[in-house]
Amino acid sequence: MFRGKGYTNIRLSELIALKGVGVTSAYVDEIRNAGYPNITPGQLISLKAQHIDTKYINAMRSASGISLPLSISASNNVPQPQPGNINNESTANVLSENTIVAMKSLNINNNYKNLFSALGYTNITNENLVAMKSLSISPSYIKSFYDYGYGMVPIKDIISLRGVNATTMDIEYFRLAGYPHIDLKDLVAAKSLKINNAYIELFVNEGYGLVPIKTLISLKSLAITPDLVDHYKRSGFPDITLNQVITLRSLKVTSSLIEKYRQLGFSDLSINDITTAKATGTSPEYIAAMRQKGYDFKKIDNYISSRTEIR
Structure with a gap:
């Protein structure tokens, strides 16, 4: 069956796994017609194991503002995904298989996205949503930086901040150390390098005064x-x-x-x-x-x- 679908080099272990999760010929066609003509056996196994079907894929597209029709064919005037580029949303205008699996496993839905839309983040990419959910980023976490005077922080910066467990307490720490206007990117770097008051004082005590934070980051790195x-x-x-x-x-x-x-x-x-x-x-x-x-x-x-x- 699977060799007839073009999987001529499929391994026995993949056949067993496909059978185990219930992948059928119809399921292969369903996923391919949803915009993934080059899907691999491993990706099929991952999708099926997460109970991902075209209904879920379309729901995610709707939540993401992607208007691509369910069925992609040469006759519907929709650009065809090219081999090697099916995971490129700008090229194929589809959600990548890995992103879909991650969104399903993390229970990311439209409700989760709307939490951030209410804060003004209306164009969050699916990859960023996955990162945010993985890091347990909440609206209150984002709002805490807004309340500290940083305005609407870009999502990528929010993800970086959360990745090093940076909070407004760290901002306060550096303010007390003499850096009242620390940039959030510098805060991420300082946290990741474990720059603390003891390191700052090393240079102060040697007569260098309060070293600029960017210089301090370079020194520590x-x-x-x-x-x-x-x-x-x-x-x-x-x-x-x-x-x-x-x-x-x-x-x-x-x-x-x-x-x-x-x-x-x-x-x-x-x-x-x-x-x-x-x-x-x-x-x-x-x-x-x-x-x-x-x-x-x-x-x-x-x-x-x-x-x-x-x-």
Whole structure:
């Protein structure tokens, strides 16, 4: 039966599973005619196991504002889903099989969507609805940020906030720490990096004052502490700034690498020289090889230029 439907390479385990959940030839036709001509045996098993039929699919389309007819054929002037693109709503204008299964298993219906429509979120995608329900996002959670002065927060930001368990208590925490207007995207980053008052105070106590939150996020993401900053200072850069440390760290510039450049005779080496050399691949080994070929430049800029020209 299934080979006659085009599943010529179907596995025995899939046949057993299809039989077990009650997938029939008629069910295959029903789902295909609903806009899924390339549905796989595995997807059929998932849909049937969740008791998903065309009635449910149409209900979800109606709730999503998708007006695609139930039956897709070449004669109804509806663009046909192309192989490989049947999960692309912008191409096929259909709900993906995985999204349908997720919505069914999470009991997402029009009532759930209407909870957020009442707050002004009238165009939530099905994928975002799935994420919201999975994270137990409620209207009161969204409203809490509105009440804190953030207005109508984009749904994707709400999902990100909930994903790191951010609440208005975290906003208050950072306000008390000296960040009265923290951006919600920065809040997500700060929460995910576990930035706390102790980390903030590390830099305050070393004389850096209250470090801007975005700089603090960059520092924490690169595991930079005041001790590491001092390490760079002892490498010959006593006036190095936090942003310069971030640049060096992101390029994986170590004190030993700095020393290798100095051993080549570049005693007046600047941070800009090092970052440019590292970014362009002008390594100490490259410089040594060039000198063996007779290119004995006095300034590292010349080696950087030659490296750039070769690349």
